[in-house]
Amino acid sequence: MKTRPGICNRKKRFASREAAERVAQAAPFTLRAYRCELCRQFHLTSRTKGMQIPRHELGRPELPGPELRRS
Template sequence: MKTRPGICARKRRYSSEDEAIAAALGAQVTLRPYRCALCRDYHLTSRTKGMKSLPPRPATS
């Protein structure tokens, strides 16, 4: 995924993929992490084309 500089500057950065996955799993909408080619950190996106799936959310009782 190619991120433009203006988009990268507005998005939250996660230093590790695990941190980004944890944030994505806690969101109300489906999000996926990706490594940004500009800042080399991880961002979240709602786009799904060509992206790997996250593990299923744990069941809450």
């Protein structure tokens, strides 16, 4: 996944995928952790197109959700 520098700077960073996924699971909408090629840390995205979806989530309706915007 290509990440633009502006996105990277705006987004919350996590040192590990585990930390990112903990937050993702607590969110009321679908979030996915991915590793950023720019900062080598992890971000969360609500965009799941083109990303691998775990089998247990298939068939679940996509919930529209805003990006996490916390400063």
